[in-house]
Amino acid sequence: MLKVKKLQLFNVVLFFCLSFCYNVKSQNLKNDNNPGARWGHVLIYYPTQNQLLLFGGVRERGGQYLNDTWIWKNNTWKKMAVNSPSPRGFCAFTFHKERNTIILHGGRGNNRVTYSDLWEWNGENWNQIENNSFYKADHHQIAYINSQNSLLAFGGWNGEGVMGQTWIWNNKWEKLKIKSPPKRASFSMVTDKKTNSIMLYGGLWINGQYADIWNWADNKWESMSGPYDNSSLDHHAMIYDSKLEQVIGFGGKNYRYQFQNKTFVIEKGKIVFIDSESPSARHSFGFTYNDKENFGYLYGGKAYLNEEQIALNDFWKWDGKKWSKIE
Numbered sequence: 001m002l003k004v005k006k007l008q009l010f011n012v013v014l015f016f017c018l019s020f021c022y023n024v025k026s027q028n029l030k031n032d033n034n035p036g037a038r039w040g041h042v043l044i045y046y047p048t049q050n051q052l053l054l055f056g057g058v059r060e061r062g063g064q065y066l067n068d069t070w071i072w073k074n075n076t077w078k079k080m081a082v083n084s085p086s087p088r089g090f091c092a093f094t095f096h097k098e099r100n101t102i103i104l105h106g107g108r109g110n111n112r113v114t115y116s117d118l119w120e121w122n123g124e125n126w127n128q129i130e131n132n133s134f135y136k137a138d139h140h141q142i143a144y145i146n147s148q149n150s151l152l153a154f155g156g157w158n159g160e161g162v163m164g165q166t167w168i169w170n171n172k173w174e175k176l177k178i179k180s181p182p183k184r185a186s187f188s189m190v191t192d193k194k195t196n197s198i199m200l201y202g203g204l205w206i207n208g209q210y211a212d213i214w215n216w217a218d219n220k221w222e223s224m225s226g227p228y229d230n231s232s233l234d235h236h237a238m239i240y241d242s243k244l245e246q247v248i249g250f251g252g253k254n255y256r257y258q259f260q261n262k263t264f265v266i267e268k269g270k271i272v273f274i275d276s277e278s279p280s281a282r283h284s285f286g287f288t289y290n291d292k293e294n295f296g297y298l299y300g301g302k303a304y305l306n307e308e309q310i311a312l313n314d315f316w317k318w319d320g321k322k323w324s325k326i327e
Contacts, residue, residue, distance in 0.1 A: 034077045035070045037311035039302035040089030043286025046102055047095065049073070049123040050292050053102055054299060057089045061309045065089050065110050069126070072297075084126050085119045090284075092142040092156070096120070098149040103129075105153065105169075108138035114159035118169075135173045137163065141189035143198045143216075152198055152216060157185045162205045166221070180221055181214045186234040188252075194245045199224075199266065201249065204234035209255045213269050224269035231271060233260070235283035235302075243294040243320045250298065252283050259283055259304050263323070278323055279316045295319060 035041075041057025052072035058065050065087035069080040091107035101120035109115055116136035118129040140156025140163075150170040155163055164183025166176045187203025187210065197217035203210045211232035213224040236252025247266045253259050259281035263274040285301025296318030303310045315326040 032079070034313065034315075035068070035079075035299070037313035038066065038300050039282075039284040039311055040108070041066075041286050041300060042091055042093050042104065043288050043297065043299050044093055044095065044102055045288045045290045045297075046121065046123055047291060048100055050290070051123065052288060052290070052297055053121055054286060055084065055104070055121075056087065056091065056107070057300070059311050065108070069121075080124075082125050085117070085128075086115070088115060088138075090138045091115075092137070092140045092153060094142050094144050094151065096144055096149075096151065097146060103142065103144075103151060105142055105151075106135070106137045106140065106156070108157075112159070114138050114157065133173050134175070135167050135169075139185035139204075141187065141200070142169075143189055143191050145198070146191075146196060154180065154189065154200065155184050155187065155203065178220060181212070181223075182210070184210055188236050188238040188249065190238040190240055190247055192247055193240050193242065199238070199247055201230075201238065201266065201271075202233040202236060202252070209234055213266060213271075229269065236260070237285060237287035237298075238266075239287055239289040239296050241289060241294075241296060241318075241320055242291050248296065248318070250278065250287060251281070251285060251301065257304075259302075263318075276322050279314065279325075280312075282312060285312070298323075 035054050038057035038059050042055040044053050046053050054070040056066050067084045067087040069082055069084050071078045088107035088109040091104050093104045096103045101122050104119045106115045114136050116133045117131055119126050136158050137156030142151050142153040145152050150168050153167040162183045162185050164180055166180045168174045184203030184205050189200045192199050197215050200214040209232040211230045212227050215222050215224050232255050233252040238247055238249040241248045249264045251260050261278045261281040263276055263278050264271050282301035282303050286299040289296045298316040300312045303312055317324050
């Protein structure tokens with residue numbers, strides 16, 4: 001009888017821990033009215049139609065990657081009935097101003113395949129630009145170089161190892177023979193519109209994690225910090241906040257495998273944390289900035305609870321000072 005009561009008490013405590021602290025049950029439900037819980041997905045603002053694009057990702061560890069396409073517009077999610085890229089996550093993506101499309105490259109697919117194809121989203125449909133290319137990668141980043149109407153790509157995993165090459169795409173891929181940051185994956189990279197440069201922070205490789213900050217300008221990389229000047233971080237995300245005219249970052253995990261829920265800015269090669277209530281700790285979430293509304297948007301990601309990896313489906317808005325949850 002005593003054992004039964006102890007078991008019942010344990011179940012009650014476990015239930016409240018899971019449902020109250022992290023709302024795990026609701027986080028993992030699929031919902032036809034929204035994209036549902038996932039991590040490793042694409043989330044990016046498409047200015048031409050003032051919409052957020054969400055694509056792909058995965059719902060659970062070891063699960064099948066997704067290839068559904070969703071649009072957030074007028075405060076409503078809409079699932080698009082389109083011919084999408086094959087199921088994948090951890091793609092690289094950016095807005096190409098001259099082509100007026102969202103560009104998506106590579107990613108990790110089912111059976112641990114790494115892709116090299118190139119796609120673009122025009123607000124209504126996906127179109128494939130390249131089927132195969134020399135640059136095969138996942139957990140990498142690309143950014144648009146405004147002055148050259150081209151794409152800058154760096155790093156990632158090619159299915160065999162972590163890479164450290166710099167690539168330019170201008171209707172075809174070119175690997176640059178220049179000094180680049182040390183090889184890495186799962187870092188963050190964003191265009192700083194105030195300085196018209198591209199900023200890179202953190203990342204991961206086979207035997208370690210990075211805390212350095214690099215800047216791309218005038219066709220070369222420049223180190224903006226020492227290797228230990230800041231906290232090491234991977235699987236985080238950054239945006240450029242046009243209202244603040246600053247790069248804003250959030251989340252990720254540190255070298256102790258502790259998931260983070262800190263919001264930060266980068267100032268003169270230093271990470272400076274913002275004192276603000278934030279979404280719960282997570283990594284591999286979607287984070288983008290709507291230049292028309294001057295809001296940042298964050299969706300989903302991966303949490304860690306009781307040694308379990310849990311997909312999240314919460315949706316947040318950043319107004320430059322504080323976070324608010326979108327119900």
